[in-house]
Amino acid sequence: MLIAESPDMRLAELLDELKDPATGITRVTVGGEPSLGTVFDAGYRRLSRLGQRCYRAMGLHLYVDDLPVAVLAAAMGIPEAELRPVVRELRDTRTIDQPRASRLTVHKLVHEHARLVADTVDDAVHRLAATRSMIGWCTTGAVTAVTGLLPPRSWRADFLPESVVDAAHPASVDPGAWLRAERVNLRAVVTVAFELGGLEPVLRLCISQWWLFLAEKYADDLLATHALGLRAADHLHDDRMKALLLVQQGFAYRSLGRFCDAVDSCTAAMRLAEAVGSVELVATRLEGAGLAAFDGGDLTQAALWLRRNLELAETTCDPRRIALACLHGAKPEPSEQALVLLERAYEVFRSLPVPESQNLAKVLLWQGRKLGAEGGPRLREALALATEHRHQADRAEILEALAQLDADRDVAVELYREALTILDDVAEDIEHLGLDVVSEIEEPA
Template identity: 30%
Template sequence: MNSLGTDGGGTAHNAAYNTVSGDAVIVGPVLMAQRIEGLQLPTPPPDVPPSQGPVPSRVFVNRTRELADLRDAALSLAAGPEPGVVLVVGVGGVGKTQLVAQAVRRELHQLFPDGQLHVDLADHRRDGVVDLAAVLGEFLRALKVHKDYVPAGLAERTALFRSVAAGLRLLVKVDDVQHAPEARALVPPRGVLVATGRRVLPSLLMDGAALIDVAPLDETAGTELVRRWHADADEGTAADVVRLCAGHPLALRAALEWLAARPQLTLDDVVRDLTAGRYGTDDDGAGEAMAVAMGTAGETEEGGVGEAVDAVLDSVVAGVAGHTRHLYDLLGVLPGTTATADLLAAAGATRVDEGLGELLSCRLAVLVESPDRPRRYRLHDVVRAHARLRARTLPEERRRAALRLVVDFYADAAAHGDAVVLGDRFRIQPPPDRSLSELAVRGTLFTGRAEALEWLDAERVNFRAVIRVAADEGRYEQVWRLCESLWALYHSRKHLADCEESGRLGIEAAQHEARPDVEVRMRNQVARAAYELGDLDRAESQLDAAVDLLGLVGDPRLSGVVQESRGLIALARGRSEESPGAAYDRAEEARQFFEHALAANRAVPDPHGIVVQSYNVAQALVAGERWADALDVLDEAAGTARAGGDEPMLPRIDLVRAHAFAGLGSLDRAVAAAGAAADAAAALKQFAKLDQALELLAALADRAEDRPLRAACEEKLSALRRTMGLRPPAAPTA
């Protein structure tokens, strides 16, 4: 069997080289080395350490002991030979995250010169389980690892994170930790993890974690805070406000921000309203539910933290403008965790900018950091719990009407994102009725592939929640439409756990609608996610169910995508076979699947599908050591790709061609094809393919005892991997 590897990339050729066979060109050893040395790599990203996390408030009082304890714990752990953990515990909204932000600004940033990473695990938790692979993917990208180098599986991402961060002094800040394994998985190899949560995790303390307990403010500190915000406040009145808010910083801030927007009122008015219970808790257990949401169950007696915060939020919401109150209630109805003005307008809100401004000024909503274009807003988790409790009291039809509008917005927007990211691929659903500009309050949601992908990724948590809501509401067509469109995100950013979860809901939706064509598509997507995660048995079981449905569908391309997936699994199984005979059998099995897929695409015809499946057939032929047959298929595929302008496929074709020439023992042609692959991959910015081409060239140079070429490839690989964010650079393999 060929031991040089699989897959590759290449396309542009220099006219000074003499064409010998197909696209292979003969160049001398020195000239090829110079050609590799001259490859243009992308400009490295700015060498600026990541600095993630909430911005520290300019008004911050007391917490002297907690700040000192946090500083001392971080100093001690940072000085040690092993990474450490600090666990910051307190009720929801008590100021844990702000405490950490203050400590970082004042002193801790000096201890971690290589940067700060931050994640709120609430954004990645579903059914009580955190998607740690997604978190690590975000960390790797923040550490400037190019997306092409972020692997799919959790184990691989964990290993890469530890490798990239091995030489870095990092501070990792993680909010909403509920279980010890969530924290352990994110500890940097050389640095400190600061985790905030609502309860003590004994197993972390047994591991050596330092504990910082953050209690509500006492009367003295709370009074100082109130008088910082309201300088002319009477000390006794300020103390009354602190008592009525149970010393809870979030409640104090909400009450004082509300008052600041109403200069005709005084602090006495706030005390009077809260004392009278004018906007107190409802009779439906809202105070208890709020306490549970805050992690303070058992504190719901009169004056307890949960009830106090609930009363303050009721008071603040009752005092805002009507359109703002409607917006607040709508935020309580929305699935997911963040919202944009575009979404809120689509869901029926009016005067959205004014309402959001008032919610921001009252500190009920906050802006969220996001790499995509629209500004994103979210409610603090304690406030969100309050908003959702209010939403339960809304008329059912009003709530469901808003959810229908939300689902429709996301279904149309995701379809546009899919079209921009993946172009003219085969889709079952028709184009969306609304244009991109119709979905936006102003301008457009995104322009270009990169922006579309960032927007889809920023909405990932919301998409997950919206698909569930659509399924619960019986909006089955919207469920599978969303699932089909989100392949553009799931495949590009390797959110494979999300792909499997949504795909299962898509399968159920297809069955409800008696759409075997959709079910085939959904099962294939779930199978591809399982395949990329390395679970070939689970992938195969999904494909077996899809095959049983193929007789009920009309479009031959659905058969093609299923057979392609079966072929990829057969190739993967062949690579793990120990005996050459079994490996050859797997290669032949894969070839037959790919031939079926090729025939299905020719029947349409689908030019891109024809090129892809021809390329796959050639891969199977190379795996079966049928070198000459593979070259014939590749020549035809390259001609079809050029005729159809399918330039991105040419690098892949050239790399497989290089393997075929190497299998025939024609090293000069193999080197020429791999060199062409490197040229084209660099020109097309296909950096993963460029990496593969350079690895293959290095291996071929080793076989040919061409030291200059080997040295040139190693140097270029090292530079490429540094540019792609890998530290230290991975060594090329032979």
């Protein structure tokens, strides 16, 4: 219709008009009918005063089609409970789609109109303050969530201070579910925070991204956020933070099969960690580089780095760190030495105050691999453990190992098929992930 009514306008010109922030598609008219903007204007005027404030706050949120009511409350500086009648008002006027529990689905056209109204009604100082309040809400939620999910490691205390944790934040109720629900929002917030010069929130959001990567393998998200995080760390001259982000970046590269990039990222992190005198950071970077070298087929270099990682882990007297170093260090070693390291790792993981089912399953998986034809029982034990605790990506890897071991071709095909089905469910948003590049991504020490 638009093209038919504008025969002299080139398509490129029409598209430019539709995306013009001063006009946009909400101002376009068709067939002499009122523009969408005119219709939206009338709907906006019918809202209550608080409803209009909420509408403008929706426009300030970097657009995604799903956002929590709580972030709008943060932008407006009022309790979330006060917005409940407003949500009903927006629903009844069909401004938003049928809301789900504490969340709104906002059409892109509505969002664009709300942004234009906010730009007209609210001054720049108010808009900036509201946007920063949204960033703060998301950052606090992310830190609160990962503090409850990640083990109490020393680097976490250094980079994610307890003072930022908010027990009253919705993220504290079910941290993993909150991070999954806000994943797209959090990635977008990193960009907005960086553009506004909020470097500390950028760094905290990047660190918080780590759990989503560990749990869901969102490598593309991590690489996108960390590209900005590394720039923020450079600007702040924070070499310790930069070293941490580099090794996390290295693990993301590794998961995508980009092993040379992973090694480069981790070795760059090692140089920084050595310069700031952090043994723990050096060990973590050795681990990342060693695992990337192992996945890339350089067993000699992998063994050298991972042996050194174990030596440094021993100096920390931290049983869990030592167990992880044993698990990783076993991978490039011959079976006899590897099985000794794996048994040591198994005993530690089993004896921790809270036994770590995921790492126990990984140890069993590698014991099964190192035992060769006799490894079936260990692999089946690993599969049972991963299934019980719903570690789906680990299940797929164990199934692959069982398929490689099984002499019955039909059984092996079924095992591969089941593994691929799991990967489709786990990584439907990750184009790069396939059975040929599946690699275990344990939490680095």
